[in-house]
Amino acid sequence: MEKLKQLWFDFLESDRNDTWWKRKKELCSKRDVEIIQIKGKGNIFRRTKYDHKEEVHYLMHLSFLMKQGKHFYLEEKVSPYRFLLDGDTISKHQEIPAQYLTDKKLGTIEPDTKRTGERFDYNRMAAVRYAERWWNSYNPEFRQFDVDCTNYISQCLYAGGAPMRGAPNRNQGWWYQGDNWSFSWAVAHSLRWYLSGSTQGLKGREMNSPEELTLGDVICYDFEGDGRWDHTTIVVAKDAYGMPLVNAHTDNSRHRYWSYEDSTAWTENIQYKYFKIGE
Known part of the structure; x- marks a missing residue:
C-alpha cells in the first residue's frame, strides 16, 4: 500500500524513531557502507476498533541497496509496526517491541x-x-x-x-x-x-x-x-x-x-x- 509506505518513510524522518535509524546509520558508517536506495512495501494484518479509534498493525518489508566499496548487495527486513487512527489523525506510530525476538x-x-x-x-x-x-x-x-x-x-x-x-x-x-x-x-x-x-x-x-x-x-x-x-x-x-x-x-x-x-x-x-x- 502506497499510503503505508509513505507513512513509514515519514516516520523514518521524524524524531520519534531516533533509536533504530540512528543505529542503522552509525553501523553503516562504521562499515564504510552507503545506503543507495530504500524501498518499502506495507501490508496491514490487524485492525482493532475501540472508542471511535482504530489501532492498525502492519508489516513493513524494507529493502536496502547497500554499497561497500565496489561491492553491492541487497539487505531485506520485515518488521511489524502499529499506529492509532482517530479520524484522519495518526498517533502512537511505533515499531512493535523487539522483545518478540526472545x-x-x-x-x-x-x-x-x-x-x-x-x-x-x-x-x-x-x-x-x-x-x-x-x-x-x-x-x-x-x-x-x-x-x-x-x-x-x-x-x-x-x-x-x-x-x-x-x-x-x-x-x-x-x-x-x-x-x-x-x-x-x-x-x-x-x-x-x-x-x-x-x-x-x-x-x-x-x-x-x-x-x-x-x-x-x-x-x-x-x-x-x-x-x-x-x-x-x-x-x-x-x-x-x-x-x-x-x-x-x-x-x-x-x-x-x-x-x-x-x-x-x-x-x-x-x-x-x-x-x-x-x-
Missing part, C-alpha cells in the same frame, strides 16, 4: 553420554539455499512458532544434512518429529548449549571471531548479556570485508549484518557465540 523458555539439555566422534557431511550450500528460500515464509512441513528464529535455523541445518537424534526425549539430542521437538530444535538458549556440548552428529566448534565463520555457520546472541541466549542466525553471505551477513526469522531478515547493532534488542552488554558447523 524466547523465555530456557530448556535444559542433558549431557551427551553416547559415543563420540561421529561425523556428517555438512552441505553448506544446501543449508544456505534453504535459508534463502524460506527467509520470509514458512515451510508447511514444520510448525511455525511465535518466536521462530531457532526453529528456522534448525530447519536450515537439517537441509544441510545434519542428522536428528534423541527423540522422543525433549531434553536430549536435536530433533523434530510430528508435532513434537527437542528444546534444542526450537529454543535459542538450548541450541546454543547443544552446539557447544554435542559430541556426535550435529555439533558446533566455537570460534573466536565472526571472520572465521563461513557460509552455513551459526551465530547465537545474548542481547542482555545475562546468560540467557535469545536469538540465532545463519551465515548466508560475506560483505566486502569478509564479515558475515545473516538470515533470521521472528523479525525476518535477509543479508543483515551479523552484529545486530541496528536492532532495538541490542544492548552494550550483548554477547555472541560463533559456531563452525560440521567440522
